[in-house]
Amino acid sequence: MIAPMQLKKPSNWQDFEKLCQLLWGEIWECSDSIKRHGRQGQNQHGVDVYAYVDKYKGYCGVQCKGKDEYTNAQLTKDEIDKEINKAKTFEPSLSLLVFATTANKDAKIEEYIRIRDLDNRKQGLFKIDISSWEDIVDHLQRYRETYNWYVNNCQFNDATDVNVTFNGEEKIAISPEFIRNTTHYILKQSVGPITDSQMLLRKLAVLYPSPITSIYPVRKIDRRWCKLHIRIDNIGSTVIKTPKLIVSFNSNDIEKLYDEFYYSNEFGLNNAVKAQINASKDAKREVFKTYSNVIEYKPKESVFVQKDNRNFTISIIPSDGISKMPLYWKLLCQDYQEEGTLWINIVPKYEDKEITIQVNSASELKSDEVTIIPKIVEE
Numbered sequence: 001m002i003a004p005m006q007l008k009k010p011s012n013w014q015d016f017e018k019l020c021q022l023l024w025g026e027i028w029e030c031s032d033s034i035k036r037h038g039r040q041g042q043n044q045h046g047v048d049v050y051a052y053v054d055k056y057k058g059y060c061g062v063q064c065k066g067k068d069e070y071t072n073a074q075l076t077k078d079e080i081d082k083e084i085n086k087a088k089t090f091e092p093s094l095s096l097l098v099f100a101t102t103a104n105k106d107a108k109i110e111e112y113i114r115i116r117d118l119d120n121r122k123q124g125l126f127k128i129d130i131s132s133w134e135d136i137v138d139h140l141q142r143y144r145e146t147y148n149w150y151v152n153n154c155q156f157n158d159a160t161d162v163n164v165t166f167n168g169e170e171k172i173a174i175s176p177e178f179i180r181n182t183t184h185y186i187l188k189q190s191v192g193p194i195t196d197s198q199m200l201l202r203k204l205a206v207l208y209p210s211p212i213t214s215i216y217p218v219r220k221i222d223r224r225w226c227k228l229h230i231r232i233d234n235i236g237s238t239v240i241k242t243p244k245l246i247v248s249f250n251s252n253d254i255e256k257l258y259d260e261f262y263y264s265n266e267f268g269l270n271n272a273v274k275a276q277i278n279a280s281k282d283a284k285r286e287v288f289k290t291y292s293n294v295i296e297y298k299p300k301e302s303v304f305v306q307k308d309n310r311n312f313t314i315s316i317i318p319s320d321g322i323s324k325m326p327l328y329w330k331l332l333c334q335d336y337q338e339e340g341t342l343w344i345n346i347v348p349k350y351e352d353k354e355i356t357i358q359v360n361s362a363s364e365l366k367s368d369e370v371t372i373i374p375k376i377v378e379e
Contacts, residue, residue, distance in 0.1 A: 046086030
């Protein structure tokens with residue numbers, strides 16, 4: 001058996017949160033019903049792990065606070081107050097909130113917890129307690145099932161961890177482009193008869209239209225398309241092998257999704273050259289659209305070491321009326337998986353245009369009309 005003081009602290013927040021779930025599941029005798037609260041990125045109301053506990057005749061929660069042991073980081077009073085205030089919004093109301101932390105014991109913080117506990121009790125609110133790392137180790141000596149899980153699964157395994165971002169950012173803003181047409185209706189002004197010179201110019205325009213300046217077809221570009229640059233960073237202490245990242249959107253949030261892959265079909269190339277180019281593209285392909293709202297990324301360099309990263313680009317057209325949307329990601333690789341959520345704010349960009357329509361009588365006059373259409377440009 002490992003001596004208590006030789007138990008290493010968890011090397012990542014996922015392992016620590018799982019440890020708290022299993023440990024308090026044993027302490028509260030509710031191993032089958034204790035749960036981690038929501039998912040990363042959601043409002044957790046000051047609670048990371050919760051369960052209904054018969055002993056307390058209500059729901060109890062654990063707030064997990066991982067601290068870096070190398071800098072001797074400690075919980076602060078501000079952190080404690082902030083999490084207590086959040087926990088007051090947890091539904092149903094809590095009976096007990098436990099601060100579980102990898103920080104070492106601190107007499108001043110324990111005193112502050114006792115003061116806040118009494119304040120809460122006087123107000124008829126939940127009880128408050130704290131378990132620092134030494135307290136957790138003491139618990140592990142008593143609760144053998146969790147102890148064995150922790151020693152066998154976390155103590156001597158290196159920690160795999162990744163960070164998925166928009167080139168380092170968890171939130172970004174994109175700006176699909178539109179044209180906002182304002183139509184004005186005015187009475188037609190009377191004009192004199194068409195002169196001979198005006199009639200001649202009209203005939204010449206019909207007989208000699210503007211010449212075609214290019215043999216290539218005009219390409220129309222929809223400016224609502226927005227690029228998303230996604231990066232995976234290996235922030236753990238292990239080599240990641242054969243990763244696959246699955247990126248998905250709520251189907252109602254996007255109108256179109258593009259994986260940035262296309263086959264060459266350039267004018268003037270013979271079929272043999274096209275086939276050779278496209279075979280090369282297929283061999284290098286890493287990004288695949290699997291459903292209308294799902295992208296899979298499978299990097300060709302399938303092994304990347306610590307502090308290394310991979311990146312790719314996709315494009316979306318967000319649905320009309322959406323101001324904020326989540327991007328869900330899930331990384332799968334050998335012996336490890338992780339998932340999370342990134343957020344996208346949509347800030348449309350408008351080009352204003354004025355349209356004037358002349359009508360023959362006052363009865364045909366209308367109020368100004370505003371219409372918004374996608375901005376399509378020709379190249």
